[in-house]
Amino acid sequence: MTFSQDDFRDSALVKTALDELKRITTRPWVIMEICGGQTHAIMQYGLDQLLPPSLELVHGPGCPVCVTPLELVDKAIAIAYHPDVIFCSFGDMLRVPGSNEDLFSVRAKGGQVRVVYSPLDAIQTAKDNPKKEVVFFAIGFETTAPVNAASVLQAENLGLNNYSVLVSQVCVPPAMEAILSSPLNRVQGFLAAGHVCSVMGYWEYLPLAEKYKIPIVVTGFEPLDLVSGILQTVRQLEKATYIVENAYSRVVTQLGNRSALTMINKVYIPVDRNWRGIGMIPLSGWGLRPEYAKFDAELRFDTSGIQVMESKICIAGEILQGIKKPFECPAFRVDCDPSRPLGAPMVSSEGACSAYYRYSSEGSN
């Protein structure tokens, strides 16, 4: 059967899949959707309310803004204060709290902080401002890595000596392994993030499914995608099978996008990365290859001596690992809301706390 794009929002098709899900579910299961975009779609369409009561969805670490470590946010703030710097960033990062302030407050105090929609906008800014240092905050998962890498290659091709990147690139599979190997783990099945897999393919998940005996289903973002991904995961759980399935085959192939992977591998090497709220995960991200070190903002600017100070209240780390839900945070809707965020998951358009704030009544008085 061939579906049109509209079919993936067709309520009758979604209901049919939900009915089948109810028919086959015999036990409680905990399933994690990795991606914050999936979390927002689930909450926006109220899909969590339509599932069999014994199915629990928990929300994963796939929010790039949420997992960018505090130390790098503080470094970004320190660099942005430099009088010769134009600091370029995706908009969500401006309101992420650092230890003492955020990038918005740097801008309010006269720092040149600009919102860009692509690192290629930052390249243009560097071309237009040859007497300024232009720094791009290169955050994100595998999805942003190709275009962020392309900006470094473009800067080199153009001979731009005033462009650098503050890199916080992270990768999903090592984070999934960190969650699965934690003694606190509750996750029994994963919805893998479709857009990450559109770049990387899904071959990386095969050893994870086998080692941890867990179903992993590559899943898209529309209501029918999400319910189908959950249905395929539950089918496996009920039958005790543990393989990787692709429920987003209109976009994802097993081996991924070859030209995007070539770009990533040319510019980046795997490195250990610190995930905000979770901690250091070995080889869980990318850093610049030594031949591109001249574009590394951490080497270009002295950011040593930064002392980070995490909020004592925010439980984002537990939420990002599926251990708790946003409404279990004592600050949710009380001291923390989108106008006064205490943590990144309340800021980001992909954060679980902002999804619950916008679409759920849980945690309301």
Ligand code: SF4
């Ligand atoms: S509600 Fe606010 S303080 Fe609580 S976990 Fe979410 S972002 Fe952190």
